[in-house]
Amino acid sequence: MATVKDVAKLAGVSTATVSRALANPEMVSPTTRQKVEKAASEVGYSPNGLARSLRKSESKTIVVVLPNIDSTFFSDVVHGIEALAHKHGYKLLIGDAGNESSRLRSYFELFESKQVDGVLSLSSNVPESMIINSAGEVKLPIVIAGEYFSDIPVPTVHIDNHYSAKKGVEYLIMMGHYKIACITGKRSTPVYNARVNGHTETMKKWKIPVTDEYIMEGDLSFIAGYNLGKQLLSLPNKPSAIVCHSDEAAIGVLKIAREMNIPVPSELSVIGFDNLAMSEYCVPELTTIHQPRQLIGETSMKLLLDILSGKKPNPEMTLPTQLIVRESSCPPPIDQRLQIDL
């Protein structure tokens, strides 16, 4: 591999000049620049990024940490991040944690080992010690997108999960539903905890009793929706509506409902969450809560760029969601409608 030295020798200048001619052409005379450029291409020179980063103490690279690469949810977020990152000269590396905390750690270690300048985490499942030093301060340029930590003061971009869940439930109540079940993710995660609270508090606000057996917890995959949906629909007092906290789980519910000959939406309303592309392609088309995924990506990258350039970032940003009504929801059968005492 050719190095600055080889170029310098061939061009008859010092390595300092080679470096300048290539990185800051305006710092050398036009003649020199041409000599260097010619020599560089002649020896097939390509700068060693490691050496450069080591010397400059910056890699112009940030790592995007994905909890797992399976979900198509993340791809739009990544698109949003990419758009901004490349505009500002940052390279993007994507780290798939595959839901393993050891791998999650390894991506955070890329910062400690100086291979990346910052971290954009789409996972909140990170040990505090990786983020906070003993003095309780955030010790690296990091932004959390789509998730949040309960206590740690890390800049965060997210939707209002509590409010979004509430909107979905209220929509169902307005149509007369009261037997409203819920398929959610790990409740130890703040995101799902907030959504479940939004769900139950809305029920209570309307004086609708909340049964524990209506709240199901899983990994929000197709198969989880299918299995948990089956349990819900096998209940003696089965729900007239199921709110799922992912579109995939909702599509799983659609499948089991079909197998059990429960027509959707006439006897069962199903609501998803995310508004993935596929939610328009299932049968029936899915009513769901839209998340502005690309915007989440852009906004979080913007925050990270602020931090990287020494600005105090906005500590928290909440982005709007939207209820998208499609075919999978309607008022419940007449005998199962909510009686509101006036």
Place this chain on the structure above:
Amino acid sequence: MATVKDVAKLAGVSTATVSRALANPEMVSPTTRQKVEKAASEVGYSPNGLARSLRKSESKTIVVVLPNIDSTFFSDVVHGIEALAHKHGYKLLIGDAGNESSRLRSYFELFESKQVDGVLSLSSNVPESMIINSAGEVKLPIVIAGEYFSDIPVPTVHIDNHYSAKKGVEYLIMMGHYKIACITGKRSTPVYNARVNGHTETMKKWKIPVTDEYIMEGDLSFIAGYNLGKQLLSLPNKPSAIVCHSDEAAIGVLKIAREMNIPVPSELSVIGFDNLAMSEYCVPELTTIHQPRQLIGETSMKLLLDILSGKKPNPEMTLPTQLIVRESSCPPPIDQRLQIDL
């Protein structure tokens, strides 16, 4: 940030000893090792990966190049790669090219700039000059997975696209179909070219005329399937079966068929390709061609490890596919069956 120097000073040894104690504990005395370990944790030492890679001329990192991060197709392939990579001490970086060739290039440049030791490309859309030197030799450790180059002798892991397409078409012909259309990807891509050839050659083998208007080319997304399906189903002589070269496109066809009140499968058989998780969750469930995605990932990583360790890799590996029959296909209406002259 603490460096070897800081640790050395605190432990009262040389930096060489610190380096040895941490990387090759068996090279130093137990007493020394403990002193160093204690000092390292006391100053919060974390090695600078850049400096190490620069010195050792290896990064123990490989980059996986994705044509785009949108498709859930790649996630299983990545899982397969990860499994093997981590076992062998390699870190994985995922590069999303977002279908832009300039970004694709940038990931290949990570090798030139010594930031990765090798490239595992799930895209074949790479300029030859990035891979082949002027002498016509492959100039970097690289394996192509799932795709292939026409001429360049790069180690490649793929399925038999021609044969797989043929199996799908034969299955339809066996049931009596002869009006068999096809929705495929860019035919300039070897993969889709092979599939279309498999399709048309099988038709010809059975003396079934191939109409150009039955072969549709697009990006194989949901929406492409929907739009191209609409064109096909609006033809005066519309097909009784549509073979799609992706599950997403097939699901798009399912949607337009429903909108046009064409029952699947009784009046229209639809076949997908890939066997993504969602192909079991659409209505009707999709008949499709299974690709061993995880195996593609593992096998290609194995090849890359061979190359990295100086072994001559297997130049080409073909992995088996499988026709998965579900609900979206059946014999055509009785008046549209193939008359085979005996």
Place this chain on the structure above:
DNA sequence: CTGAAAGCGCTTACAG
């Protein structure tokens, strides 16, 4: 505008 020199933080023959 240009060059000599130092230094980023490691690792590793070499010598003892």
Place this chain on the structure above:
DNA sequence: CTGAAAGCGCTTACAG
């Protein structure tokens, strides 16, 4: 088992 020294390939104050 350990240390002094060189060197991986860059960049950048400093001096001219």
